[in-house]
Amino acid sequence: MKIAIYGYGNLGKGVECATKYHKDAELVGVFTRREPSTVKTVLDTPVFSVDKLLDFKDKIDVLIICGGSATDLPEMTPSLAKDFSVLDSFDTHAKIPEHFERVDKAAREGGNIALISGGWDPGLFSIARLYASSVLPEGADYTFWGRGVSQGHSDAIRRIDGVLDARQYTVPVPEAIESVRGGDTPSLTTREKHKRECYVAIADGADKARIEKEIKTMPNYFADYDTTVTFVSAEELRMAHSGLPHGGSVIRNGKTGKDGENTHTVEFSLRLDSNPEFTASVLVAYARAIYKMKARGEVGCKTVFDVAPCDLSPLSPEELRKKML
């Protein structure tokens, strides 16, 4: 299958590298809104202007859109779905139904297939929630994120006056995760589930007390959490906090038996050295799936819920039954 990348940030780089490992994926190129000559790719993949994209209409099987969910994807995905089979990692959970409708309409107009909200949450975590709740209808489930870097929270700190750079880690509260792993189904507040660790580099002479207070009281981002602020040098921030690790766990505890006397714990967890590279790897597997589904004549917008597991694999159904069942 011939893949192209639309947008070349961390996620686009991740998709580029992922095609090294997914042997059935051939990378046609990277399409950018920037001047192509200014973009240096990791694996010397050719770079083209997005203005040239339509010239590649018959040379691309799946276009992986690597834009941001806030402003890029709500425009890009429906627009591109008219001419290409597309894939995105749209992750604004509350706006998924609206995004789905717009992409579905565009894809059907163009006779294309699309998959939105691929990745790990939404994505593999959503699938874990669906399997566990379908198998154990009476129960409760919990999603813990981290330990991992939240780009949105890091950016929020960077906007504070006097801050040079910052890195925010979302961390599950150990007592909460252990209680749930032990089979309990507690009601947990936001504060009881996650805490936030902030590493902040500030300008010479900036007021630490004010900055710490501004962080800890920031509505939505930090006020509802136990937050720690550690001031470090810009140098230390670059050296010790340059990665983008993430991960987390989806856990469901459910009951069975004549009178609910038996408890079962189902857990799906990820520990990722690189959030964008793992997300990219999920997207390439789903590119394979929608390529297969398109070949069977399917059109319109899909999500990870609509894709049978076998379509993600390069192996044939016979091989899968023999080797993996």
Place this chain on the structure above:
Amino acid sequence: MKIAIYGYGNLGKGVECATKYHKDAELVGVFTRREPSTVKTVLDTPVFSVDKLLDFKDKIDVLIICGGSATDLPEMTPSLAKDFSVLDSFDTHAKIPEHFERVDKAAREGGNIALISGGWDPGLFSIARLYASSVLPEGADYTFWGRGVSQGHSDAIRRIDGVLDARQYTVPVPEAIESVRGGDTPSLTTREKHKRECYVAIADGADKARIEKEIKTMPNYFADYDTTVTFVSAEELRMAHSGLPHGGSVIRNGKTGKDGENTHTVEFSLRLDSNPEFTASVLVAYARAIYKMKARGEVGCKTVFDVAPCDLSPLSPEELRKKML
């Protein structure tokens, strides 16, 4: 959907109880090869002789076959697939391709749909292996079982002269599972992955040393494992070891990045108070899926690999996208 149970052992009882929790499942009855009047069901579900099964041809949407994999299912599932849409938990991994072919042929002849090898391994564990290996092609995966009761190994001990009763627990070796969880990809021997704990009640005057030696040297079952034998009274065995807990973990470690510099750990794990009740709950979710797939006109044999996650849920695609993605 109208469900019936064929065969009433621990798994059949589990399916009966599971229909209490799966609100869209209506239980038509239990079909048994025994004299129906001798079978007392947990929830007073009506019991019929298997001889009457064809009278129910239009009253059953999905027949869940709760027989053993060694001799029952290879005969029962193809035979019943001619007249009913059926589901089984066939778990002899090496014989799955052959079983699939026979069930597929019978189901197609009857215009029915069938799903074989539902449950958790094969089943949910197989799906976890498939997702993780499709996303991270370069890596290694590991399946650890337990801590849990192995019925086959318990039975093998019971066949030893002088043994009254026995219970065998399969236990993952902690050092192995921690190494894999930490991101390593070691080559592990059978002995390095699992150990076996045996609790054995013996007849008065039976020779403990001989029995322990016979267990520990038994080929295939115990000889390749570090095995501990603990002699207990028949009373203690009944009191402390009456449950059928099980579980385990599927873990894949895979690499991404320009030069494989980043490692990701994907883990799916189960901790089950009752192996048959959880397996039964998985089967009822898949009964829902094949009921939906049949309504869309699909026929033939399927496995868990062929079922899109959304078909397992009683929720509509719109609700799923809104609530669970």
